[in-house]
Amino acid sequence: MERIKLKVQATQGTDNTTTTIKTHILDAISKMDKDRKKATIGIFGRTGEGKSSLLNAVLGDQSLLPSGGFGACTAVIIQVEANLNDSNYIAEIEFISKEEWENEIASPDKGEDNQLTEIFKERITALYGDDAENKTLEELKRDDKYTDIDNVLTTGRKKISRSDPSEFVSCVSHYVEHNLSSSGGCFWPLVKSVTIKIPNCHDLLEHIVLVDIPGTGDCNKIRDDLWKTKIRECSAVWIVSDIKRAVTDRDPWGILDHCIEDLGPGGECKHINFICTKTDDMNPAEYLRSTKLTQAQISGYGLDLKTKCTLHRNDLAKKSIKQKLGISKSEESKERFIIDVFTVSSTAFFDENSHLKPSETEIPKLKDIIINLNKSINQKLNRDYINEAKGVLSLIQSVQLDKDKNMRKVLVDLEKNIEKELKLLDVHFKSLHENLSRCLSKGVEESVRLSVKTTQHMLLSVRPKNNKGFHRVFRAMCVRGGSYWPRNWNEPLDLNKCLSKHMYDNITKEFELMFPVDDNDKTVKSMQDKLDRFSIIKSFSPTSPLLHAIQIFIKTQETQLKASLSRYIVEKKKEIYFSVQTTIRRRMAPGYKTAGEKVGDGAMQRMENVMIETIEQLKHQMFNEGKVKTLQAFNELKLHVMTTLESELKRSMERLLSQTSKITLMDVSREIQEMEELFKQ
Ligand SMILES: Nc1nc2c(ncn2[C@@H]2O[C@H](COP(=O)(O)OP(=O)(O)OP(=O)(O)O)[C@@H](O)[C@H]2O)c(=O)[nH]1
Ligand SMILES: [Mg+2]
Incomplete structure (x- = not known):
């Protein structure tokens, strides 16, 4: 495609038609081969x-x-x-914000939970060396190491690049490795994430x-x-x-x-x-x-x-x-x-x-799994690429052919097809919406009725027999917005999850049918299936070389759009599914905060009372809001799919119509042939 791009760019002619067509083609090429999510x-x-x-x-x-x-x-x-x-080893390091770090030092809960104190100590001594845990923020600011640390927090990110792997490893280790020596100078407590890029x-x-x-x-x-x-x-x-x-x-x-x-x-x-x-x-x-x-x-x-x-x-x-x-x-x-x-x-x-x-x-076996996954993604991308290339080539071919008096009619017919297919898609999506809405309503009803009881039951089941230390875990959970995983527990204590249980009990099955994880499990009820069925060219019926090229071009555009919409569906489905939990977490936040502030005698009981009162107060609105947000996200998905299909396909057609006379660029019939062959493979 690079060769074709250069040729198009080099084409002579400054008249309007040629310039517009060149822009269309170059635009189509530039849209190819975009970075995909890994x-x-x-x-x-x-x-x-x-x-x-x-x-x-x-x-x-x-x-x-x-x-x-x-x-x-x-x-x-x-x-x-x-x-x-290139052949360098690269590390891209992202740090937490200065505010996040200062909040952590000043955090009120650090003296409460033994486990938290221990972790806090480990983190602060890694940075400032022994004894640092007893210093105040102001004292730490006077420490020699503060300037380095401040620098790291102010820059926010760092890139390390080395050609020699062992030199690279020793540079990166300060940022990623726990070190038991406590002289300070390790930056891992400030690191948010590290990306290591390896060559070859x-x-x-x-x-x-x-x-x-x-x-x-x-x-x-x-x-x-x-x-x-x-x-x-x-x-x-x-x-x-x-x-x-x-x-x-x-x-x-x-x-x-x-x-x-x-x-x-x-x-x-x-x-x-x-x-x-x-x-x-x-x-x-x-x-x-x-x-x-x-x-x-x-x-x-x-x-x-x-x-x-x-x-x-x-x-x-x-x-x-x-x-x-x-x-x-x-x-x-x-x-x-x-x-x-x-x-x-x-x-x-x-x-x-x-x-x-x-x-x-069995290391080679695991390696093969990764290689095969990589290969299958590559094949999929190649197919997409070939399809897109075919589209560009047929566009180039079509602009060089004699105009056909039937072209306008064919395009008008295609436009009618868009309307028809979109209507059909709308009907399908509406029925998915109805199903989801019905399940959500059941979930809301059940949640309002049972959420307090379920929460009390859950707390009873995880509480140690003698209640020992439970108030610390509970407070840590409140401070962390409703979920906390103590080191010696085999699962997190998660009140948000517990509160969303009845909603998910009711929607999960339907959701799985709508958005199956694997393409091979596609059901007739799935969003993907509905999208697959959308097509404005059901069969090719060319009456002239130009109409044939046009049909191929539109078909490739449609395939390309559908592939990118499928990826969008996968991303958006997560937002839809987690809307309920996100809403609950957000609505409960003030309650967690109030509960987390209870200290002293009988704090455990008072914290629990606050939580139960909060749920009682919020339950009528909160779960319903979860439903509304879920459906809202679903509607956004629906709208995006429909408007993208409509506007992009219409735009492609307008491009074809905007051209009034043929121009000469290059002969691409051999390349089209090649793409056909490749596609068959
Ligand atoms: N004998 C033997 N020891 C191993 C093997 N794999 C790892 N170890 C040892 O187990 C210890 C821990 O290995 P790591 O790879 O650091 O473990 P990790 O799961 O990454 O631990 P964290 O980073 O703390 O979460 C090291 O001392 C390794 O040498 C193995 O296949 N055989
Ligand atoms: Mg490790």
Whole structure:
């Protein structure tokens, strides 16, 4: 297309027709090949389970991401992408705002929850060194390190670029790695997000982002929110757990449940991989004892005992996890997600002398999954590109052909078709709207009736028997706008989620039919299906070369529009689905604030009273507002789809009509032929 663009640009002629046509064609070319959103794979798991090591293994560089054996290691969310421009390693770091940091230092709750205090201490000593936690903001401002820190907060972002990987790693580590020495000078507490771009990995990451999410339960508010947004962006989720604990430990299962719940039908994630790590870590005698097996009972002809035991445990873990998945998953999530189990060893993958062969570490298998995903996205993009190229070429062809007296009539007919098809689409969308509205109304009714009871029931079920320390957790939840994940809990305490339960119970099923996660699960009730059916050219009936070129051009425009609208639907559906929760969170915010301020004797009871009173007061409006906002977002989607189709298609036709005489540019018949061939492949 670059060649064609240059040729069009070089075309002589300054008369109006030629200039307009040139502009049309160049405009069509410039719209091609726009940057597309990448697919995100999120890697979740408790601290120390081997997430960063796993990523390093998949990326083939043992020390790219910090991994460590003592305490939490990765300090911030790290996104890994491909550097597609040159051969440098690049880190783009974004910091929190100065205001956010000063608020954190001055935050009133830091002395309340032990866990928060501990985290606060860790963060402030990382920055200012020992003793800093006892200083006031004013005292800290007098510290030598303050200027550096102030600089970082004022600039807001930083870019590091190096050609040498080890030099790069040492520069980046201050911003991403927990360091137990407490002399200060580490900036990770100020980091909001880090994007690392690595060179020479087109086939792996051209269209994919890998996200390393540090051990869950980080109480920092900003990052908690990021975690939530991240999970909703994921098109695949990897849950990582040490093989020794993967089956029995509640953490990975808590994370799995949480992911499934939080992804809900509002996300775009279909695949969840359950990954057991550190499979090389094997003591055969211990293993035989714990499984009550004898050497003879473990198969593997010609293999040494350690390898046999390792492979035996891998098999066993896979079977047990699949079995547990079968029991624990609800019917809905069974259909919604495809869950696979892997048993990997990142250490053995890099160790030439390991008892495991590379294929037995299963790292190549995971790498293949990424490569194939990348390839399939690439194929889809290529198809779109070819379609767009065909469109531009047929436009070029049409402007060079003799005018046809039937052209105007054909275009008028097409315009009538637009009206007809849009009317049909409107009818379809209205029926989807009605269904959604009906479910929402049921949800509102149920929420008004039951929300107080449900909340009280939930609080009772999570409260420790002797109430010990619960007021701290509860207050932390209030301060954080209704959701908080204590480190030693296997799921967050989330009042907003609890309050939206009845709404979602009623809409989720219908929503899944309207917006299935996977294209292959498209139902007749889905928005995508309705869009697919929209077409103003059902069949080609060319009576002249010009009309043929025009039809091809319009058809390619239509395909291009529909592809971009499909991507829009995926984005907007998240907003629609989460409207209820967003509304509840917003409406409840003043209540959380008031409750969070209750301290002293009987504070727990008073906080709880405030929350229950708030729900009682708000329940009639709040849930209804959730319904209204959901439908509003749905209507915005509908309106955007309809007006885009109408205006863009009409614009394409006007362009064709605006041309009164033919001009000569170049012969593109060979290129059109080529595109046809490519499209068939
Ligand atoms: N034996 C063995 N040890 C491993 C393997 N993978 C990781 N480890 C060790 O486990 C420890 C933790 O690994 P990390 O990759 O830092 O864990 P993480 O999940 O990223 O931890 P956080 O960043 O704190 O969330 C390190 O000491 C690693 O060397 C493995 O395949 N085999
Ligand atoms: Mg890590």
